[in-house]
Amino acid sequence: MKHGLPYARRGQVIGLLGGSFDPAHDGHAHITREAMKRFGLDQVWWLVSPGNPLKPHGPAPMGERLERARKVMQHPRVKITDIEAKIGTVYTAQTLEHLKRMYPGVHFVWLMGADNLASFHHWEAWDWIITHVQVGILARPGQRISARMSKAARKYGRFRLKGRKGHLLAGSAPPAWAFVNVPMSDMSSTRLRAEGQWKARDKSDPDQG
Template sequence: MRNRLPYARSGQVIGLLGGSFDPAHEGHAHITREALKRFGLDQVWWLVSPGNPLKSHGPAAMARRVAHARAVIDHPRVTVTDLEVQTGTRYTAATLRALTRLYPRVRFVWLMGADNLVQFHRWQDWQKIMAEVPVGVLARPGDRLAARCSKAARMHRGQKLSPRHSQGLARAKAPQWCFVNMPMVAQSSSQIRARGEWG
């Protein structure tokens, strides 16, 4: 059965964490809890994607991934949703355009781990994403230096918000982004799949 669109009140700030979540794990949950605290967010929505265009192999079935993600994160301010299936979008830039039409009185912040910032310049219309919403980047094991030296970080170094002011990201006008360090959980979906614990 298709999920309903998530609910948001006018004026709220919603953090968006997109990905295949194949499978979701404690690392996702950890950066979500940190994002809520550090970026001044009202909610975080996990956008479970139909598939990652940068990956050659498709993920597990959507229903299985959504159900597992909901078991991993049990938090009153976190919603797991298949919103991209409902909006018919596959790329982040298109998803953001759909969300701003659906929720015109809500502010969105795009969230990503440092590993995604490294390859952010390969995303379709990544510059439009930067121009559309503030971006919160959270440290991930082994990716901090590469993320700070990435093409996206270099091109937008003038719009980088100091971690000391990370709470202001929620109300910042794009393009603004913030990189925060934090205690990390060394877990990844690819490692879980490689161990044969999923799929």
């Protein structure tokens, strides 16, 4: 660990799954395991965010979300982190720029759901993200069509690894991105809060971005 941050060796491929995790649930754990397998990742780091700049209200306190995430996701190659809070970044592009500078020789793959790809062009410096790190898209059945029609998918369509080539993503130079179909649990952070299984102050559900 450096300055309380996870350890990674040169040459390793680290998947980054960002979000509020408000709260973390089995669906997050499931897509994490699938991403490691489908994209050939050495580790996955959960980036539990301080808040989402696209959402007006903040999530539950960081300590509560980290504690819950560590109970939900117990795997030797998955690290639960508050990196963005530690390095003081707000936007994904800022976080990635810092990590690339702090971990020379480490390859980062940004992981996100197909629903996030549909709105990806609204993210701060989204072009910079897709041209500097590989992007792995985890799609529920039925989500691929809307994601493929997104501005980002149309602009960078020629760089998509098609078919069953997702395992080549880690070794491809950006821009490079891939879809994998991942049957997901219908459990969600929003549903958990609605059912009263997650009690937290100042509730909202800022996912990635």
